[in-house]
Amino acid sequence: MLHPYFLTGSMFLCVCVLFLFFYCRFISGLDLADLVVNSDLLELSCGAIKDLQTEASSDQQDSCSLSLKYKLDKKSKYTTIAFTISTLSRKELLQQGGDLVSSTTLMEMDLPIFDFLCTERNRSFAIHRGAITLFKAHFKELSQLKTQIHDSKTGELLRTPLIVTGHSIGGSVASLFTLWLLDNIKRNQPPPKLPLCITFGSPFIGNQGLRQAMLECLTWNSCFLHVVGNKDLFPKASISHYDSTTQSAIEEYKAFGTFILCSEKGCACVDDLEVVSRLLEITRRQASCEAQEIDYYVEIVNDLKSKVIIRGDSQLDLSYVQPLKAGIILQLEAIGVEMTTQQQHRKVDNKNLISKLEEREKVLMAERVQTMDPRKRLNQIKIKMAHLEWYHKICKTKGIGYYDCYKNQLGSSDRDVTRLKKFLTNYWKNFVEGVERKPQKEGAFIRGTWLYSGRNYRRMVEPLDIAEYYRDSDKRDYQNHGRSRHYILLEQWQEDDDEEKLKSSPNN
Template identity: 55%
Template sequence: MSQFPPFISGLDLADLVVNADLLQLSCDAIEDLHAETNPHQQLSSTLSVRHKLVQQSNCTIIAFATSPLCTKDHILQGGDLVSSSTLEEQKFPLFDFLRSKGNPSFSILRVAINLFEVYFQELSQLKDQIHDSTTEELLVNSRLIVTGHSLGGTIASLFTLWLLDNIKNTTRRNQLPFCITFGSPLIGDQGLQRAISEHSQWNSCFLHVAAFKDLSPGIFITSQPNPQYMPFGTYFFCSELGCNCVEDPEVVSWLLKSTITPVSAEEMGIDDYSGIVKHLKSRLIMKDNSQLGQPVTPSLRPEMILQLKAIGFEITAQQQNNIINDLISEWERHENRKAQQMKAIDPNEKLNIVKIRMANLEWYKKDCKAKGVGYYDSYKNLYFTRDGEVTKHKKVLFDYWKKFVEDLERKPQKEGAFMRETWLFAGTNYRRMVEPLDIAQYYRQTGKRDYLTYGRSRHYILLEQWQKEQTEKLAGPPNDKKKQSVAGILTEDSCFWMNVEEALISCKLLKDETSSTSEKQSARESLNTFEQYVMDQLNNYAVSPEIFLEKSSFTKWWKDFQEIIETSHNSPLTDFMKNRRYRQYERGQF
């Protein structure tokens, strides 16, 4: 559903949903399931869950129903919320995958989660019929529809969420289940709504059909003074007068609250919904096609009035000046606010800007090398006029990737991991190019030490951690291609220059007669560690040959180091440097 504008296309999108026949097929499957119910089950005082798998020509349908048929009392008796921490304490953390660092908790409707737990064995067997746990893919060859009415709809929603977590990440949208509920009460709080919306595709896998006068969809919003329940997915509001699709959760909440009153509310069965769907289908056939896709007037208000009328509001002139007018005004402000936010955040435009900034830095790096100095030292010492301009590029890239990493960290574990792998190459290039500039800026300030503790941004740490997790799977000695291309690489350890700066400080401490014995001992140990570190990087062809340029901070360190080491000192790195083997290194022949 998310490929359509969330508000203005509501009427046309609703027509498309009706025309697709999925609503009628879902209603039919639920009605067939009800017809198969044992009469003794309908007399039982205990709710039970039943399901049916139906194979259609263009889809596979799983229908859920409760016995006896659900009533308002069944819903209200189990209408409190159960937190994710309580579920964990009760040894039923099945939906713990919805938790993340940015969204550590959520709550689910008690009657729904209790039924799911009681019938978990049967639901697990059903899942095994349609899902391969080895390949993590669905076993059905057509679109999978999961559906249910009232409390059966809440089971359908939870079952779909469970399936979504177990399906291997795929860009093929038809390989994801699609959940259609009829008259289902809300099943969770804002934590659940946020957890679902954080997944890039999950929110669009839910369509909740809510009839204008049905009590159940908004029962927890209208029956509680401070409702904690929040909707998710797309809502298909309908009546015999028409239908409308709404995705925005705030707007959905307003409509659920506004369309249900104690006087007008009814408990509507699946047969009522089936009747509405059939009526909408026949109405759509007779509808003048010229009305579809007409341009929207500049003001949102006329379109909003049309949409409210479509779902059953009887709007008179007097009403427009009172309660309905207040609702429309608030709705209009909300949509205008959202439009401004969307205008301010254009992801494609931002991505293009990021690419341009990276290209500028790559050009800056090549330009510095042509002048005989590495870009790290040029920026640190501000040798050229252009060095100051680099700060602007660096800030844009830093802000973009810092927010991107923070957003990834908030995503639930499975989707976050998939996104990290997708963007890892770009993120690693960014870190290797930009973090040395941050290190240069840090050590440009007199007396600064220990960048790792006091200067490093957390998003660099996470990018490095994710990259190491990935490369551990591919670990091995450098191949010929890596050796031959070493002249043009970015130094792999983005903190290499931090280690160089700390080594320079250690040399200074050893030269300084005022340094204490313990300071000098610590400095010698640090230099021994640094020598081994650099040699490891060279053996792996992991540093750019730019470190050997005449004006390089590394070359300055080597000169300082030679002045303080004893003539008997011998190490692989001193041998490498004294014999100028860095010339062979640059050609990939070391």
């Protein structure tokens, strides 16, 4: 999904745009990871956190309970906000527990700012207790920080690209802060400016409800990039052990966003959220893990950048292996999964893992082919609408009228239109359901192109539905008893958009 905020940024941020747009279609996880590392985004974010920690270590007031440090740095080409916490604060939060706090409890805590994540279909979610406790403890300061990155007149984010970054639980706060920003961004034309959140060694911050809310708004999901080293225990602490008896992992925490998994050998990007937890669990078992500081990520990012173009150093002979399987093996080796071993049971486990990842990748590839660019899909709908306009003209030449011609069903063309009407209705019903699923506090947001097309659809298709409704002589009052809900919402959203335009400044 394209990240519109970075279209006007500097060159290395433009690289990030390519990453966000192309990662799920054209390039492998290894190539994508190299692209991001080479874009300077990770180096920039690590540097911002390191500078903040250096300043915080000299601060005499850093001994207070649950100490969150943050720094806003406005440059000419970009703006960064870095979050970090002291080692003492991290230990204190770990002692308090990493359980989840439900959205209902958040309301009771007088912290309802994330209630926009609840929708008709996704009525609840939960957030990591340590992260939300820290967020609430510093809510006043975070509110002031939020005002500093918005234009006082327009209410929009500053013109320069915004990078929100953090390490460990500081990364979790960075994710929550970014979510908070996303809810307040105006949903209008031109495309809104969106922040990019980059975390290092951050634990998962929510459950399936939070993940579902993010996946239903793909533009938001593309705003999060999580970097995890194979020797860092902290981001893996909330993942349950894999249960070999049931062949599944029973876990409450769920990931969202895109992950870059790193080791001394390299790194790979993983956008399949079902696979992320499994890979993190494997690296936790195979590598000696402990909680790592930001210096660990600074070192690993610098090391990766120095050998970003080095490839193909596998000790396995992959010349006879199919390209998909070879690519999976290379990615597993890059993130620190040991593929060459003398232990028979480890070989079997690796073979099963490769087979499952290969099957999963084939499923995702098939889904990606079917998931067309929404604009292309809309163009297909416009072609179908042109067929309907042609039918309208034919009815005129017959001297019967559009409504009566379809109601009487006298010819084969009338029956063909029934199939065409069903196709169009299915598209718009699914579209309206998709809009309703997106997390939003009030009303619905549709781009003008879809609003205009939806109005044409109602103008052409609803009269046919009315004719079909009254074909049965016993039926009465279509407006109250026969009208489909998707017509009502499309009309309501169109009226809301017209009203919003009237409130805005006049245009010649």
